[in-house]
C-alpha cells in the first residue's frame with residue numbers, strides 16, 4: 562500500500578482564504594480590523610524565518626501585524642512591560658511571544674501575563690484548563706491544525722484508537738485533549754514508554770511530536786493508519802552536506818504502510834500558521850461579541 566500524502570500547504574492556503582474572507586467582512590460590516598502582535602526576543606535564525614512568515618501571511622489575510630523585535634539581552638521586566646502594553650492596546654486582538662526565550666526570562670511567567678482572551682497560542686493556563694474541561698478556549702495552533710487535517714480525512718473520530726507520541730505542553734498534551742474531546746481512545750506515549758513500537762501499532766491515528774528525526778518507522782505503523790508528523794528537524798544530508806528538514810517519522814517506510822501521511826515540510830508547519838490567523842480572527846470576534854467562525858475553531 563502507498564499512503565495518500567496530505568497536502569498541508571494546500572489545506573493551509575484554503576484556511577487562510579477563509580480567514581481572509583471573514584476578515585474582509587468584519588472590516589466591511591463592523592469597521593473592525595483584527596490585529597496580531599508577535600514578539601521575538603533575540604535572533605535565533607529559525608525563529609526569524611517563522612516570524613517573517615507569520616507577518617507576511619497576517620498581512621495577506623487583511624489583518625494588522627505588529628512586530629516587536631527585542632535584543633537578546635532584554636530583561637524579564639522589559640518583556641512583561643511590553644506584554645502589559647499589548648494587553649491594554651485595543652488594536653491588538655492576539656499576542657504571540659515566540660518561544661524559546663533567552664535563559665534570563667521565565668517563559669511561564671510571560672505566558673501567565675498575557676491576557677487569556679488575546680492568547681492566540683493557547684498556552685495560558687486559563688486556556689489550558691478550559692480545553693481540558695471541554696469549555697470554550699483558545700486552542701494551541703499546531704494541535705488545532707492536526708485536528709483539522711484528521712477530521713478532513715476521517716470524518717468522525719469517535720471511537721478511534723489514537724496514539725500521541727510526545728507529551729509537551731505545546732503539542733502532545735493539547736493534542737490528546739482535542740482527540741479525547743472528539744471521543745477517540747487516546748494514549749499519550751513518550752520517551753519512557755515501554756514497547757513503544759507495539760503501542761503505536763495499535764493506532765488508527767498516530768501523531769508524532771517528539772523532535773527525534775525519523776524515529777517512527779514503517780514497522781511501527783498499523784496498515785491504513787493516518788500518520789500526522791509534527792516533527793520539524795533540521796539535519797545535514799550525508800550526501801550533499803546541505804541541511805534539510807525531516808520529520809519524526811521515517812517518511813519512506815511509513816508511507817509504504819500508512820493510509821495517509823503528512824510530509825515535512827509542507828504538512829503540519831503551514832497549518833500551524835494558518836491556525837494562528839484563525840485564532841486571531843476568533844479572538845477578535847469574541848472581543849467584539851460577534852459570532853465566531855465555527856469551522857475555524859475546534
Ligand SMILES: Nc1nc(=O)c2c([nH]1)NC[C@@H]1CN(c3ccc(C(=O)N[C@@H](CCC(=O)O)C(=O)O)cc3)C=[N+]21
Nearest residue numbers: 611657658659660661682793826827828830831833834
Ligand atoms: N509562541 C510560539 N508559538 C509557535 O507557534 C511557535 C513558537 N512559539 N516557536 C517556534 C515554533 C515553530 N513553529 C513553526 C511554524 C511554522 C512552521 C512552518 O511553516 N514550516 C514549514 C517549513 C519552514 C522552513 O522551511 O523552515 C513547513 O513545515 O513546511 C514551522 C514551525 C511555530 N512555533
